[in-house]
Amino acid sequence: MTKRVLLASLTAIAATVCMTGASFADEASEGLARATANIEKYKAKPEFVAPGEPFDAKACAAGKKMLSIPNSSGNPFLKGIIDRMKVAGALVGLEVREWENQGQPSQWVQGVELATREKYDIIDLISGIDPGTIEPQLRAAKEAGVKVMTSHFYDPSFEQNPVVSSSLTIGFGEVGTILADWAAVATEGKANIAIVVSNEVPPTIPLVANFKKQLAANCPDCKIIQEINVGVTEWGTKIQTAVQSAVQANPEINVVIPIYDSMSQFVIPALRLAGKTGEVKVGTFNGTPFVLDYIAQGLADMNIGESLDWIAYATVDGHLRDACGLESPKALNVPFYIFDKTNVAEAGTPAQFDTGYGDAYKAGFHKLWGIE
Template identity: 75%
Template structure:
């Protein structure tokens, strides 16, 4: 009897085992197919979609000025956007000025106070400054008649600070899903990932949630080996040694994801010094030109880009609509586009801020602004 029961148990275990292995294999194959299908959307050339009805942007912007405060002026991605906003603003007569800073909240406070004193019409908190961090100043600006707006900061799932006039959101969670699916597809569903992140920057949370959830859904054999959190002001001193230590301690790491591509300038030398260039894949997000150059040089594998020039025009458009009572769009509506070795040259050599995405947005916004 004991033998019979034991034998039955062994047979049952064998049946279960035999069923579970193909089931797991099928799940992995299905997940990989889903990941490939989702990535296809981002391989297509971006299309311009009007964010609202046409309006007389010159009349709206006449005599108006905007102070743009990045989370750090050392970030070339943000610097590039603001430089392009100055150009886009000039087309309609909006004066755009950057409040240069080194990423210190006290400097952001000073920027808002300056805007109040100097009677700016708009304060643009761009990509990384949480209004809650400087809420007393944001409230004071509102009371003084200065509209504080955010751009490229909130995910659509976030709740806007009550003293902010409007927000041009971006799908950071969506970005995380693209990075996850790319890692899965480019390792045949077996990625061992090192993530470099900055938890102090609020968009990191939805991005990481998207990354983790998509890996769980589409890549059961992928894993995040390590997450390295580095504050924005410490990127230059801590990212390189952290990456070196991680890839040496975990030789199975085959993908590094610095979630914001300006981090790549410190990841690339770390991989070079450890002899991992070309064997460890690097995937990132933003589309900063020097990182697109890295792709052409074989130092980075993928950058999920968004045209900095397109972002600039969309930001000016959205903020002017709010300023003039037309209702701001809920999002930037700037499409993402995957750059890799197959198409990185489309961005120019060296890469530019507005190359590779097409130029439909230029005539699109100028038509919306009644300039043509």
């Protein structure tokens, strides 16, 4: 090969490398722009959208009672929803009771059996109990005339268990895309992530799947360094040590994503003990007040919030429609709202469950129910 040919070949190779590098840079820049645009949508104040036609909710609810069974009463997010369902239900005469439990399937079974025995109209499985795990008892309840419903549990991509009458779904997959885009934007496209999950909880699956898909689509330089799976009943004993070990063993980690924000009470101490407070960004989902306070204190960075009172109203609305033979909404239709250091003060000091979202939903549901 002559020097001239060799020089031409090297020039061509260099040009190809430059073009490839420029193309990759363009891809990263375009992905970051898409991620930023998506995040901005969730910083707008939530708006109420009617889930169905108006109906006489008081006539529908007369004499009816509902037993709400959370996956664990130790979860302040779920307990907060149920407490608000009691109030929303009382507005139209629906009796709502919580079946308190510590996350054991045997305790869920006891709740179903009580609802069957005491002739409840509705069993509400809220956020985390897979109907398939207690299907024989739920089938017996259904045969006895109790309608089994779920709320804040199924992702729209899930197939509903046949024993379930209706489901008020929530976009867990959508949450995954928001978390991924936030991680990309917060690190300018250089996120090295530890993600904390609970794979036993079915909504985890679409959330994490969409998180990974969105990260790959919009952030080619972002990586999941470690995925930490901890069962719900072990959060208090395993999350802190697992996260602390992860960030110490992998100093490149600059983002921790506890996908459910009640996990954060164990993540924040782990970062403190590892000397990573303020150095590692924390983004999560649910909008639980103590986690919003972490943001105000500079201990966490972002929380995708939902108004618990809005969820409560939407759950009562959807379940009543089903119980009275009306068409039930396919989703909760409760909007997500991002809290970060720029707006967390809107949630109150200290933060409150339902502050910062506006209250348009109350007037909206009151009008739908005929109780203006």
